[in-house]
Amino acid sequence: MTSLAPPNPPAPPSPGELMDRLARAAAAYYRNFAAVAAGDGLTLMQGKVLSLLRRPMPMRTLAELLACDASNVTGIIDRLEARDLVRREADPADRRVKLVLLTETGQEAVRRIRAGVLADLDGLAALAAPDREALGRLLDQVFPD
Amino acid sequence: MTSLAPPNPPAPPSPGELMDRLARAAAAYYRNFAAVAAGDGLTLMQGKVLSLLRRPMPMRTLAELLACDASNVTGIIDRLEARDLVRREADPADRRVKLVLLTETGQEAVRRIRAGVLADLDGLAALAAPDREALGRLLDQVFPD
DNA sequence: TATTGTTATACTCTATAACTATA
DNA sequence: TATAGTTATAGAGTATAACAATA
Numbered sequence: 001m002t003s004l005a006p007p008n009p010p011a012p013p014s015p016g017e018l019m020d021r022l023a024r025a026a027a028a029y030y031r032n033f034a035a036v037a038a039g040d041g042l043t044l045m046q047g048k049v050l051s052l053l054r055r056p057m058p059m060r061t062l063a064e065l066l067a068c069d070a071s072n073v074t075g076i077i078d079r080l081e082a083r084d085l086v087r088r089e090a091d092p093a094d095r096r097v098k099l100v101l102l103t104e105t106g107q108e109a110v111r112r113i114r115a116g117v118l119a120d121l122d123g124l125a126a127l128a129a130p131d132r133e134a135l136g137r138l139l140d141q142v143f144p145d
Numbered sequence: 146m147t148s149l150a151p152p153n154p155p156a157p158p159s160p161g162e163l164m165d166r167l168a169r170a171a172a173a174y175y176r177n178f179a180a181v182a183a184g185d186g187l188t189l190m191q192g193k194v195l196s197l198l199r200r201p202m203p204m205r206t207l208a209e210l211l212a213c214d215a216s217n218v219t220g221i222i223d224r225l226e227a228r229d230l231v232r233r234e235a236d237p238a239d240r241r242v243k244l245v246l247l248t249e250t251g252q253e254a255v256r257r258i259r260a261g262v263l264a265d266l267d268g269l270a271a272l273a274a275p276d277r278e279a280l281g282r283l284l285d286q287v288f289p290d
Numbered sequence: 291t292a293t294t295g296t297t298a299t300a301c302t303c304t305a306t307a308a309c310t311a312t313a
Numbered sequence: 314t315a316t317a318g319t320t321a322t323a324g325a326g327t328a329t330a331a332c333a334a335t336a
Contacts, residue, residue, distance in 0.1 A: 012278035015270050019263055021281050023178075023196070026171040028288040031212050033168075043304090045326065051168070059295060067176045069328055074296055076326080096294040096335045118164055123287040125160050131283060133157035138280040139166050142268040143173040188302065188327085205317060214305055219319055221303080241312045241317040 022142070036116035040109050049076055050085060050110050056101035058091065085109060167287070181261035185254050194221055195230060195255050201246035203236065230254055 013021065030044065037047030045066070052065050059077065063070040077100055080086045085106035091097035102110065118125070127135070158166065175189065182192030190211070197210050204222065208215040222245055225231045230251035236242035247255065263270070272280070 010278060010282070012274040013281045015263060015266075015272070015277070016259070018269060018272075018277050018281055019259070019266065021284050022170075022174055022266075022269075024290060025167075025284045025288045026174040027212075028290060029167055029171040030175075034212075043325065048172075060293085067172075067179075068326080070295070071297080071329080072327060079325080094294085094336070098295070114161070114164070118160060121160075121164060121167075121287060123289055124163060124167075127160070127163075127283070127286065129157040131286075132160070132163050133155060134279055135283040135287070136158045136163055136166050137155070138272070138276060138283070139170045141272065141276075142266060142280070143170045144268055145169060145173060190303065203317075204319095213303085215318070216306080216320080217304060224302080239313075239317085243318070 032120045033113075033117055036113055036120065039116065040112060042109070042113075045076060046080055046085075047113055049080065050102065050106055051113060053086065053100060053102045053106070053110075056089070056099040058097045058099060060097070062100060080106070177265045178258075178262055181258055181265065184261065185257060187254070187258075190221060191225060191230075192258055194225065195247065195251055196258060198231065198245060198247045198251070198255075201234070201244040203242045203244060205242070207245060225251070 033047060034044040037044060040047075042050070048066065049062065052062065059073050060070055062077075063073045066073070077086060077088065081088065083105075084103055086100050087103055088098045088100055091099050178192060179189040182189060185192075187195070193211065194207065197207065204218045205215055207222075208218045211218070222231060222233065226233065228250075229248055231245050232248055233243045233245055236244050
């Protein structure tokens, strides 16, 4: 017996299948992000750091957000600072702390990256408001952060 | 006027806000994956390669799936082979091609990684079947691959 | 004493270019 | 000629350990 219109509703994926789907989605997101960042001559990690700097923050906070050792952040920020994309500033409240902030050039790069990533996610732009609400809610449930 | 129960439905996120949510979800997925892989002494990339090897495949195919240059795959497979997690085999149909396949040890590592990632995604295990179907469908729309 | 950031070190990942074996 | 895989090289990301400055 072959199915006639309307087609059968799709079977819900098992948790394992959904995990695989999440893995492919995460890979696709970063492939897209890395390609856009490369358009500005930036690596994936450099693009991530710039995108995280919506506000000035200590090196230490950056390391926590990137889930890497603090010693790595020194080199990453060195390379971004050499290209005038970020600046280090002393924290007046605690002289051990260095605050990292975007320069004007860095802010422009972030705007280009965000626009580029969004432009490549045409499937997201086509999503109706209820679907956007559902996707946001489901992602919050799976990744409470 | 303060809201009484039931609370107002949440406002749908804008495409830009949803993009940020996707970025955090992708980061959380890889943070989880990398931590589980590290439990087996594997890097993120090594864990990804093992997970991709559901079937034997040429080095070239692996490079395409990883979206990296083929020369990188040589070193990654070298290190996995030195730990007896994968093997190279000549392709009888084309002697230029080397097929990479999981050893028994490699298959065990993949099972541990998959179980570990799934176990850490407790928000996913708690999802009811209709929510799993909706999330899978929405991810397919945003990341058609 | 504890914390922040840096340096030194070693290893992994990465792209580019040049090479070989095979098609 | 074209393709699959490797090697050599240089640069970037990574964790660990030790250090100076500050709290």
